[in-house]
Amino acid sequence: MWRYEKKLEYPININKKDLSLAKTMMAQYGGPDSELGAALRYLNQRYTMPDEKGYAL
Amino acid sequence: MYNYNYPPNFYFDGNNLRNYQNNYQNDNLFNPYEGLIRGNLFKNIYDPYKNEKPYAIKPMNNQAKMLTDIDSLEFAIIDLNLYLDVYPDDKYAIELFNKYRSEQNELLHNYQNEYGPILLNSDALNNIPWMWDNKPWPWEN
Numbered sequence: 418m419w420r421y422e423k424k425l426e427y428p429i430n431i432n433k434k435d436l437s438l439a440k441t442m443m444a445q446y447g448g449p450d451s452e453l454g455a456a457l458r459y460l461n462q463r464y465t466m467p468d469e470k471g472y473a474l
Numbered sequence: 475m476y477n478y479n480y481p482p483n484f485y486f487d488g489n490n491l492r493n494y495q496n497n498y499q500n501d502n503l504f505n506p507y508e509g510l511i512r513g514n515l516f517k518n519i520y521d522p523y524k525n526e527k528p529y530a531i532k533p534m535n536n537q538a539k540m541l542t543d544i545d546s547l548e549f550a551i552i553d554l555n556l557y558l559d560v561y562p563d564d565k566y567a568i569e570l571f572n573k574y575r576s577e578q579n580e581l582l583h584n585y586q587n588e589y590g591p592i593l594l595n596s597d598a599l600n601n602i603p604w605m606w607d608n609k610p611w612p613w614e615n
Contacts, residue, residue, distance in 0.1 A: 420594065423591065423612055426549070427510070428542060430534065473559055
């Protein structure tokens with residue numbers, strides 16, 4: 418179901434490096450209670466959706 | 475048993491909802507780029523936070539510009555996909571969806587011929603040597 422696409426959805430252009438912000442963002446993105454964990458739960462909920470609209474999301 | 479006609483009521487006030495399908499055909503959509511920087515293709519449900527202004531994308535070079543065009547069309551395609559899941563009989567929206575889809579296919583084709591593959595089904599992979607693991611990676615400049 419998944420394919421590697423060598424591009425982003427929205428362009429980034431990083432001018433300044435901020436390590437402490439980067440650390441916070443990595444924790445929000447991949448740490449405990451993270452976006453990544455939530456996203457994976459939402460994706461897996463599709464298998465028990467009640468209708469085709471839910472499957473298609 | 476299930477409510478297949480559920481409209482997302484919380485997005486609309488009553489009047490908007492009633493006229494939604496007719497209204498939005500009359501120039502009620504942003505173009506793909508304007509939609510991308512707002513995160514919303516539909517003018518009547520675009521609701522910015524306080525006095526927030528959309529942030530314009532300024533591509534640094536031709537490659538970034540082509541990618542921005544592709545991103546814009548991709549955003550429009552996904553937003554129309556979500557709309558069509560709720561209003562599957564909207565002929566105009568399906569036509570628009572397919573117009574954007576074929577435009578994006580063409581842009582993807584041009585981009586990949588010039589700057590290397592984005593997807594593994596790209597014609598650019600006919601070249602020797604193998605181009606898939608060449609720079610740039612999406613998160614690099």
